[in-house]
Every structure is written in C-alpha cells, then in structure tokens.
Amino acid sequence: MSEFELIDLIRRMSRGRPDVRLGIGDDASLLYVPPGQELVVSTDTLVEGVHFRVGTKPDDLGWKALAVNLSDLAAMGAVPGWALLALTLPHADSAFVRGFMRGFSTLARQHEVALVGGDTTRGPLAVTITVIGFAPPKRSLLRSGALVGHDLYVSGTLGDAAAALRLDRHKRGRVAARAALRARLDRPEPRVALGLALRDVASAAIDISDGLAADLGHVLRASGVGAHVEAALLPASEALLEAVPDTRARTDLQLTGGDDYELGFTAAPRHAAALATLSRRLHLPLTRIGTIESRRGLRIVDASGRRVALKRAGYEHFKA
C-alpha cells in the first residue's frame, strides 16, 4: 500500500462537518470559525512502548489517541471541532490503519469531530493528534482559578487504568474485573459534556492524565493556593476494589497512577446541589475529595488522619 493509498483510506474513513471548507488533500485545510468564539487548541503524542503497550489493538489506539486530546478540550470547557492526525508507522499496514481509523472515527462521531488534515510518515510507531475546539471568550476553565474555601472534586473513578497495567503485567485478578479495568485503560471517555456544564460552576479544572497528585499540583501552583485531600474519599470502581483490595496500594494507584482522563475541578460550596444534579444527569460520579486552602502545597490524609506519603508524584517523562 502506498502513502497516497493510505491517505485515501484515512480520508474515506473520516467524517466531515459543514464548517470544513477544504479538508484532507491539499497543502493545508480551510476551516470556518464560528463568529465570536475563541479557538481552543491542544496537541498530544502517544509513542509505542511509552504511552501504549507494544501489541495494543489499533482500534483501541485510534480511540485513545483522540480521547486524550479531547480530554484536554474537556478540561477547558470547550466544544470540540476539528482534529489533525500525524501518524508514524513502521510499515504501510492497511489493516492497522483501518483498525486505527475505526477506533478514531467511532469516538470522533460521538463528539462530531471532523478529521481535517494530517501526515503519514515512516518511522517508529507514534501518533500525534492536534485538536481544535471553541469556547465563548473568557468562559474557558483554567488551572489558575482555584479559590480558598472551594471544594475539590473529581469525576468518575480513579486508578483503574493504572491497575489494568499492573495487573496485566502480573496476570492477577478475576477476568471480569481485569476486563473492566482494561476498558478504562484502552477506551477512556473524554468528559466533554461535563467540561461544558462546568463552565457555569467550576472555578478551575484540569484533566487528570499524569496522576491526581501531579495534576492537582499544577492547579495549586497556577492558582497560588494549597489543598487538603482525604484519601478515603477518592472514588474507586467496583473492579478496582476487587482487584486491589489493599487500601494503601489502591490509594497509591489513585493518586499517582495516571491515564485516568477524568476531570479534577474546584467549585464554591454553594454549587454542591447543582453538581449532584449534574452528576445524575450525566450518569457520572462527581466526588468531593477535599478543600482548597490558603497554605501552599498538597496535603493528603488517610482515614485515620495520617499524612499519606507518595512514592512518586505522578507520571513524568524523562524521570530516571
């Protein structure tokens, strides 16, 4: 299969949007921006052996590569619009590309994202996606808005993806629980609807990709505040409770495991009822896990009030 046949396959498997004036096939794409909207843009790379296991199903990779990017838009409270796909492949493997595009397009369709351009090159397997979305001016959710006295929330459950990776390595746990955790690792759901709804409620937001502790640290530093977090409040899935019964090990996964793609956000206590309603509407747990304080730093305590020490802050590239 030639490079141009690959590009043609990718084009045939992607959807359009009326605001795409010119899509894949020229030197660049032409896009029509809704008047009065700011652009919200982000880019993320996934490298084989670093961000995903050798042998990851191409369908899952296509889904996840888009999901991790949409998660960044969700954390800003933006509506997704367009994506560009830079795909580096060792071989022109049409079955791989077909699978990749199936996963990519399934998620793209759910969020009405049009693939508007890209590049296919030969090299070690890696994917870089750039996403472009929209938000009304000054309505985006920033990391820097957390206020003292506000509650700290997370969506969904934490630690599932990290547990999947660990259990997979050791082949431990029941099959059903492992499958549930694997689904969370391979097919994260970007919290786009939540991000949009939080525009009216949250004072700050971030997507939890490197681990809760590390990502909360970004919010606290950007906002010039600190936080008190109760480890016992961290939301855990049934599958995680079953697969990792030890509280300490489980808490560590939840705080530092990474790959959750949930949203962490802060909101004034008066919004508690609105958030409970939103949680029901979205069928998504929104759990209060702590409070923003003026004293800098992140303080995490266990059920008996003792400080939880972290083995590492979270996932970071280039760490030994």
Next chain:
Amino acid sequence: MSEFELIDLIRRMSRGRPDVRLGIGDDASLLYVPPGQELVVSTDTLVEGVHFRVGTKPDDLGWKALAVNLSDLAAMGAVPGWALLALTLPHADSAFVRGFMRGFSTLARQHEVALVGGDTTRGPLAVTITVIGFAPPKRSLLRSGALVGHDLYVSGTLGDAAAALRLDRHKRGRVAARAALRARLDRPEPRVALGLALRDVASAAIDISDGLAADLGHVLRASGVGAHVEAALLPASEALLEAVPDTRARTDLQLTGGDDYELGFTAAPRHAAALATLSRRLHLPLTRIGTIESRRGLRIVDASGRRVALKRAGYEHFKA
C-alpha cells in the same frame, strides 16, 4: 532535566502575539481569530533517519521543522499565525532543546509565528508541528485551480537539497558548493511572501516537497488537466551546476529529489509581466517551466525534444 523544566525552557525561548489569550501551560491554549478570516491548518512530522540525518544539528532541525510547515501555509497563500510543537526525544537533553528552540524561534520571529502549545514525550527522535494561519474566505490557492493554457512556474531553484544529501553521502564536490547546497537542505526558506502575492495572480499552487514531478502530478490530477514541461527550463543554482555537471543526473535531482520547499504554481499568460515584477521585488527567481494542457498526464521533454523518463516519481513513504 525534568519534563516540566523542558517545557519551561521551551516557553521561555518562544515569542507571543497579542492574539494569544492563553499560551503554553494549561490543558489547551486560547486563541483569538481575526474576524472574517478562514483558518488554514496543516501538520507535518519529521522523523530522525527518515526526514533528517542522524546527527543533524538541533538548530537546523528546529528551523526546518517549522519551515516545512510554513511552506504548506505559503502554498495556500495564508498568513502564518500560530504553531504547536510535539517533540519526542530519547533523553531530556537541554542542550538539544535549547539548540532546537534557537533554530525554531529564529524562523518564527521572521514570520511572526507564536508557539502556543505542544507536548514533550520520551521516544525515538521526531518532531510534529501543527501550524495555523489565516486567509480571507475564498482567496486561498488550491491545487485544483490549474487551467488549460496557463503557464507553469516554480520559485527559486530545484534540486539543491537532494544534491546536498547525495554529495554528502559521497563526499564529492567543492567545499563552497557543498555548503551552499547544505544550507538549502538544512535551512529551507518558506515562500510565505510569495504565496501571499500569488493570491492575485496564480490559479493553482503547491509546495514542492516530494519532488517536482510528484507534486505537479497532484496539481494536475486535482485540476483534471495535464502539463508539458521543458527540462531545460528548470531553474538550477550555481552550486548545483558546479556540483552536478551531468545534465541528466541534475535533471533527475530537480524532478524527483524532493525537499525543495519552493512553490509550483500556474498563472494566465497575461500575468507574465506582473510575475517578473514580483520576482524582482522578492529577489526570488520565478521561472516559467511549461504549460498546462487539456491532455492528462505530465510530459517532460529535454532540450532536443525527447521525453525524459523518470526513475521514480518522487519521494514517497512506504515505497520499497
């Protein structure tokens, strides 16, 4: 050096623009689009050992990674605005990143491009840049606009970069000529000003990155036309004439070598004088090399009128 120190280094070495509402440092960037403009977006990946030699100077790589992307915007007749940088590195090498950003920023400054986001990851050395520019609605230059009877032009000179690669491999040619060719390989000049000026003149345009023959083929297919090209008219630099005196070998480099980053474009014959004036104003050769014809296909003839046979159409990934 940690991932966050790297990001901080990249941020410090990049410039802003007033239309960047929020730059590097949150989940996504917020950008203000000039009213009434279409967005023009493109993405290109460079992989070590495929698009650039192992041991390429980081300064040159930073320049070139941005240049090849700006060349795509130039071919559309767009004004560059913003770039996102996804950088995959084997190690957190701060000297490398500093060099890369020096090259990147030198070119970014020339074209007033702001770096507005990105991702740094660990893995085999590769760079993906996404560029976003602007053009008034329906004023962009497309591949599909070539008309029968129009003249076919290229900017600058062709074959220099391909010759640099070949001579470098064989260590042939005089030092001065080799240095001139190397500069064309390592520091291509995106023809942004030319692209903007061509909005009023050209009927179609493309950036010549894969080799003239292959890229012209794209224009001809998209426009549903053919072309007659005279090989003797192909513009050659002094350095190329000196380094590759054999006409046939030189013509082959010019037609299929790739990495030129010049613009190929078509224009009505009545624009010949305007193009001569433009060439003088930009200090850039604009050379008529042939004519658009109704009969499909690309016909290249040498000085004696014989058809030139190509060894290969041009650079293509995944070809054996």
